[in-house]
Amino acid sequence: MRRAHTVAQVRAAEAALMRELPDGALMQRASSGLAHAVLDLLGGGYGRRVLLLVGSGDNGGDAAYAGALLCRRGVAVSALLLGSSHHVAAIAALRAAGGQVVDSLEGLAPDVVVDGIVGIGGRPGLRPDAAAAVAELDGIPVVAVDVPSGVDVDTGEVEGPHVRADLTVTFGTHKVAHLVDPAADASGAIHLVDIGLSLPPAEVEALQQHDVAALLPRPARNAQKYTRGVVGVQAGSDTYPGAALLCVAGASCGLAGMVRYVGPDTVADRVRVVHPEVVGPGRVQAWVVGPGGGESAGEALRAALADGVPLVVDADALAEVDGPFAVPTVLTPHAGELAAMLGVPRETVEARPLEHARLAADRYDAVVLLKGRHTLVARPGGQVRVTTTGLPWLATAGAGDVLAGLVGALLAAGLDAWDAASVGSWVHGAAATEASGGGPIVAGDVAHALGGVLRTLG
Known part of the structure; x- marks a missing residue:
C-alpha cells in the first residue's frame, strides 16, 4: 500500500x-x-x-x-x-x-x-x-x-x-x-x-498490485454460479445500445458467477449475440444502473433501489440521485457529472477534486469514484484511495461503461463498496495499460484485457 x-x-x-x-x-x-x-x-x-x-x-x-x-x-x-x-x-x-x-x-x-x-x-x-x-x-x-x-x-x-x-x-x-x-x-x-x-x-x-491481489474475490472450493454472485445490468437504450454492450462486457469479466441484463428488447437481443452467457431478469446480488440509459435511467434506478442490494450508479442515472442511499452504493461520476450533482462549476471540481469527492461521499452516504487521470475513490468519513494505474489513452468513449460493469461484478462477488470501487478502478487502469502497449485503444480493448490482468493477479 x-x-x-x-x-x-x-x-x-x-x-x-x-x-x-x-x-x-x-x-x-x-x-x-x-x-x-x-x-x-x-x-x-x-x-x-x-x-x-x-x-x-x-x-x-x-x-x-x-x-x-x-x-x-x-x-x-x-x-x-x-x-x-x-x-x-x-x-x-x-x-x-x-x-x-x-x-x-x-x-x-x-x-x-x-x-x-x-x-x-x-x-x-x-x-x-x-x-x-x-x-x-x-x-x-x-x-x-x-x-x-x-x-x-x-x-x-x-x-x-x-x-x-x-x-x-x-x-x-x-x-x-x-x-x-x-x-x-x-x-x-x-x-x-x-x-x-x-x-x-x-x-x-493507493493500492498496489499485491493489495489488489489480496482483495480480489476468489471462488470457494464448493462454489456454484449463484454463490459466486449474480450482477444485474440495467444499461443502454435504443439510442445508446453500445453502452449496454460495454457495461455487460465489464460485468462479464468472470468475477461474478452470472450476469443478468435488463433493458429494451432490441438491445437485449444484441447483448445475447455478443455475450451468449448473459441471461435475463431475475434475482441479483448487485445492480449496475445508468450507462446509456437516457430518459429511462431514473426508472431503472428506482427499480434497482427497490431490490435492496448493493448498487453502482453511473452516467445518466447520476442525474437522478437526490439524497443519501439506504444500500451500499458506488457513484461513478467524471468531473462534469460530479459538478452537476454538487451544484458547482466543473472547473471547481477539477481544481479541488479531493475536496469534492469527499464532500459528495458524505452528502450521499456512498462511495464516490471520481474518474480522472488519478481516479479518487472516497468513502464517507474522508478516507480516499487513489488509482495510479492507467494511461492517457484510457480517456476514450465507453471506458466508464466497462468500469461500471466491472465494479458491479466485484460487488456481486462479495466485496464492500469501497473495496469494489478501488479494486475495480485499479484493474480497469491496468487493463487499459495492457491493451494499449503505448498506443491508442477503444473501450472494447479494455474489456478484452480484463481477463489477462485478473489471471496475473490470481
Missing part, C-alpha cells in the same frame, strides 16, 4: 525521530538519498552540471548538502540562493566541496535543476524571484526535493506559479500532493527515500 500522510503527521514523526538522533542526522539521510537519485537520473557524475535552487527552509538545506555530495562525485554544482535566509552549515559544506554560489542564471547550462525552494511547509504559489527563475529554466529536467515547490501538500491543489518536476525525491512517506491531481501531475515520477519515520495510519492511500 502506498500511503500519503499530511504535513502535520510528517512533522510529528520527524520531531520524534530527531529526539533519538544526533543533530543533523535526519537531514544527512535525506540529502544522501537525494544525491543518489540525482546521480541515477544523470547516469553518472563526472562532467555533469547541476543547478540547485536553494530556498530558506530545510529543503534548501537538503539540496545544498546533496550538492556537496554530488561535487565529490565529480559533478559541477552551482547554487542560486532564493529567499532571505539559508541553511548556513549546508551552504558552507557545499562551498567546501567545490560548489559555487551564483547571483544569476546567466551563462549556466545545467543538465538538471534541483528544486529546493520550499518544502512541505510552504504555501501554494511561488514568490516572484523563484517564479522567474523557474520560468527561465523551463525545458531543463527538474528534480524536486520532497514536493514540487508551490503546490498545496495536503490537498493536491495548485494556485499560482509552481514547479513541474520530472522526478520528485520524497522522504519518509508519500504526501497527498504526490497522489492527488493536479499537484500529482506536477510531481513527475516519485522516488521515496526511507529515513526511518514511524507514522500513523493515513487517510489517503
Whole structure:
C-alpha cells in the first residue's frame, strides 16, 4: 500500500525521530538519498552540471548538502540562493566541496535543476524571484526535493506559479500532493527515500498490485454460479445500445458467477449475440444502473433501489440521485457529472477534486469514484484511495461503461463498496495499460484485457 500522510503527521514523526538522533542526522539521510537519485537520473557524475535552487527552509538545506555530495562525485554544482535566509552549515559544506554560489542564471547550462525552494511547509504559489527563475529554466529536467515547490501538500491543489518536476525525491512517506491531481501531475515520477519515520495510519492511500491481489474475490472450493454472485445490468437504450454492450462486457469479466441484463428488447437481443452467457431478469446480488440509459435511467434506478442490494450508479442515472442511499452504493461520476450533482462549476471540481469527492461521499452516504487521470475513490468519513494505474489513452468513449460493469461484478462477488470501487478502478487502469502497449485503444480493448490482468493477479 502506498500511503500519503499530511504535513502535520510528517512533522510529528520527524520531531520524534530527531529526539533519538544526533543533530543533523535526519537531514544527512535525506540529502544522501537525494544525491543518489540525482546521480541515477544523470547516469553518472563526472562532467555533469547541476543547478540547485536553494530556498530558506530545510529543503534548501537538503539540496545544498546533496550538492556537496554530488561535487565529490565529480559533478559541477552551482547554487542560486532564493529567499532571505539559508541553511548556513549546508551552504558552507557545499562551498567546501567545490560548489559555487551564483547571483544569476546567466551563462549556466545545467543538465538538471534541483528544486529546493520550499518544502512541505510552504504555501501554494511561488514568490516572484523563484517564479522567474523557474520560468527561465523551463525545458531543463527538474528534480524536486520532497514536493514540487508551490503546490498545496495536503490537498493536491495548485494556485499560482509552481514547479513541474520530472522526478520528485520524497522522504519518509508519500504526501497527498504526490497522489492527488493536479499537484500529482506536477510531481513527475516519485522516488521515496526511507529515513526511518514511524507514522500513523493515513487517510489517503493507493493500492498496489499485491493489495489488489489480496482483495480480489476468489471462488470457494464448493462454489456454484449463484454463490459466486449474480450482477444485474440495467444499461443502454435504443439510442445508446453500445453502452449496454460495454457495461455487460465489464460485468462479464468472470468475477461474478452470472450476469443478468435488463433493458429494451432490441438491445437485449444484441447483448445475447455478443455475450451468449448473459441471461435475463431475475434475482441479483448487485445492480449496475445508468450507462446509456437516457430518459429511462431514473426508472431503472428506482427499480434497482427497490431490490435492496448493493448498487453502482453511473452516467445518466447520476442525474437522478437526490439524497443519501439506504444500500451500499458506488457513484461513478467524471468531473462534469460530479459538478452537476454538487451544484458547482466543473472547473471547481477539477481544481479541488479531493475536496469534492469527499464532500459528495458524505452528502450521499456512498462511495464516490471520481474518474480522472488519478481516479479518487472516497468513502464517507474522508478516507480516499487513489488509482495510479492507467494511461492517457484510457480517456476514450465507453471506458466508464466497462468500469461500471466491472465494479458491479466485484460487488456481486462479495466485496464492500469501497473495496469494489478501488479494486475495480485499479484493474480497469491496468487493463487499459495492457491493451494499449503505448498506443491508442477503444473501450472494447479494455474489456478484452480484463481477463489477462485478473489471471496475473490470481
